[in-house]
Amino acid sequence: MRHLDKKMASPEMMRGRRSCVRYKCGQLNTIQDVLRQRPGWVEVKDDGEWDFNWCDVGWLSENFDNSYLEEHVRVNHFRNHYELTRKNLMVKNLKRHWKNLERDDGHSEASKCDFFPCTFALPSEYDLFVEEFKRSTGSTWIMKPVAKSQGKGIFLFRKLKDIIDWKKDGTRSEEQKDAVQVENYVAQRYIENPYLINGRKFDLRVYVLVTSYAPLKAWLYRDGFARFSNTRFSLNTIDDKYMHLTNVAVQKTAPDYDPEKGCKWQIQQLRRYLTAKHGRETVETLFKEMDNIFVCSLQSVQKVIINDKHCFELYGYDILLDENLKPWLIEVNASPSHTPSSQEDYEMKCRLLEDTLNVVDMEARLTGREKRVGGYDLMWNDGPVYREDVNMETFGISCFTANTHLGCANDRDQQLRRLLKPFPGQRRM
């Protein structure tokens, strides 16, 4: 148990303004560089006292419950984040949220949740799945292991016999049950008509930062990227894992992968492309629907996640567009890959992580009333956040625009200079 050493506490520390932030970092990639370069931040090793911990989920489950954390301390995960980030739990929470909305507010409100493809947890929902499967003969389904990432263990199927191992069978004997232990998977209706750019499939990675679940406070990052599959899309070869999965990690193992070739577009590039092809209004509608996905998914786990003022979490949302430009939620990642695929990618991830730390604000430089910090726009603050200032004059006007700028220009340097006091010990230039 650690306790506050009163002799060491200076007035600044009591107020929350730290001149030195002691951090622990459990990951070995971009975040290390970002933390190391932050003025006034010092790494502590082993059992030293820390103010900030960027841990991996393993550390969290082992240690979180046993530590007493002082008020100012911050950790980068919520205790039970897996309610959102594990595929089967996410679907369970979304379905429940959908039902509640339908019960409370009617069908039209509930249809806001219609953004995830039909999904069943296996083996627990095997029977329900079979019912749906038989109703939609000929469609393709995708099987994903619940807890793995980077595309591991995923496959497509069209016949029930391909997933016979996940059949829940209550008639098996005890010995048989023990012998055939299958992993938890989800079976999801495969989106057969993805939006293609020149024959190639892609998905979107978007970053959302949650600093509190009760009340819900979430920020949306302006940067993100579209990850392209290296090969042309076709439904004929569902065994071609490389074509159907766009995770960069999987693409890198494809036989014709050329590391010189870019597999990614910045989301600004995609937004411009779609605007040029479909016009501004269509694209604005699309991005509004994506905003809805983020907010709705967070709301669905709001009451389930154990809120803790010490916690914040950066999520990586994977979104797929279909040919009608409808966005679908594929999954949410709690430890989005920070291993960069190129120099440009590395710089983007550095910006993202720096701004994450700016929002978490260990240095107490923010007032708490900001709607924008660097590349982050405040998307939800116990209610929708609008670009326009809501006051007596504007009250009653219905055409407010949401305060989100995904895929828009990210002039974070200028914004941060205007917004923030210099780091303690740094002089303003």
Add this chain to the structure above:
Amino acid sequence: MDGGTELSLSIAHIVQRLKGSHLHSQIERQAKDCLHQPEIKLESLKDDVRSFLKTSGWERKLQNAVYRELHVQLPRSHPTAPPEHLKEPLAYMRKAQASWEKRVLKSLNSMSTELEVPLARMRPAAEQKELANKWNEMGTDEPDLSRFRPVYAPKDFLEVLISLRNPNHDSSEDISARSHWGLIQVPLNVRDIPQLRQAYAELNLTTGQLGIDDHAHIRPDLFESEYVQVGKKVLAEQDSAAAQQYSRQGCPTGLRADLWALILNSTNQPQDVMHYEQLTAGVIQHDLLVDNLIYKDVKLTASNDDYYFVFEDFLYQVLLCFSRDTAVLDHFKYNSATPPKSYIQGKVGDEECAVVYPPNGVIPFHGFSMYVAPLCFLYNEPSKLYSVFREMYIRYFFRLHSISSSPSGIVSLCLQFERLLQTHLPQLFYHLREIGAQPLRIAFKWMVRGFSGYLSTDQLLLLWDRILGYDSLEVVAVLAAAVFAFRAENLMEVTSLASAEAVLADLSTLKVVPLIQIFLFATAI
């Protein structure tokens, strides 16, 4: 020849061109059909039909077609001038172009002989079927292209331009005050900043611009919203000339595709689609040696580009068809270049056995596919993409790789670039020259491609907006000079060509419109 005669000659020429065109027959049919309408009266037949054509929009379509013809019209000249004077009035330029062409064709022929690949061959039926199946994903093919080399690269072409001399111009008496430090040593008339300010008045500091005044932190009601509304009106009116004028201040992203098509009068009618499909059939039937050059170029340039790798398949679909499009031969009337001729085996010199090779007369060089790549961002229907590209090529791009005295030709652009730099940044120019880093050696590759592949896509499209708007490639030379001006401080400190190249290696973060604006309107003169 007085103005009146000139005008009537122009009109006669345009009437000649449009007679028998599809538009002509459509208007005729419309005029015949409208006779059934009640408001057409026999007494005032001519006027009524005319006003019908006006209100139904057909007059506007005709106007656009005439406007288009004006763009590709032969330059005005003496009635007895021989056709080669219309292509290029200066004899020494013609000669240089002809000898360059001979070199290129020789290189192509020797490649064909060395590699034992015929210039053209008919594909066997099985191969035709395979290609037809793979038409939409030719990029998945991985043919062995290692033996093929590009016929030439921009730097080879630069050497030819550097060696250009006007035999009538005695430069030995030039005093240093008038001497030119640059590489281009031909006395062409190029515009300096005061003249450019007048010609490009819409780019001045007090006029709203897309690329500047649509920036995120500027309220849209100050300029952008209204400008977009005007753009929508221009599109509703379907007026080419208005669209061209509008484009001078930039085209909004959501409207650009339609605006460019309108400016170029690329209407993508059924006959255009059919023409494109015929070209596709041609690709499937015959294999050309230049096809391999196209494959290689796409693989080396566009496929390796972070922005354009996605469009690989489109590029093949456009460029392979382009090579076979004999309609392109028309533009050689005003292009100083002449399409290369190839002779059937054993009949060299016999004009009856000569064919133009490739069928469109344009031999692709290293980087050629970059003319098409940015357009893929705007059009996803291959026939539309094709017709926009073809029109842009025969109006502008061809000038970037043929030797001519045209103010938009690459020779003038190089000279203009060097003059602008020498006049307004003499210290920088001198310094770079002294360290063996002649500015043109760095800027040439940008200009030959119209900056495609060097700027980020959105900035490139803003630049090409102005090329279309002003119907001139001069902005390319101005931008090149503006880039040097922007990085002047760093360039003054380098001590070698390699470090100068390094300073100018990455242009992807540049914002072109402010650079051009500042260079033209804020440089002290």
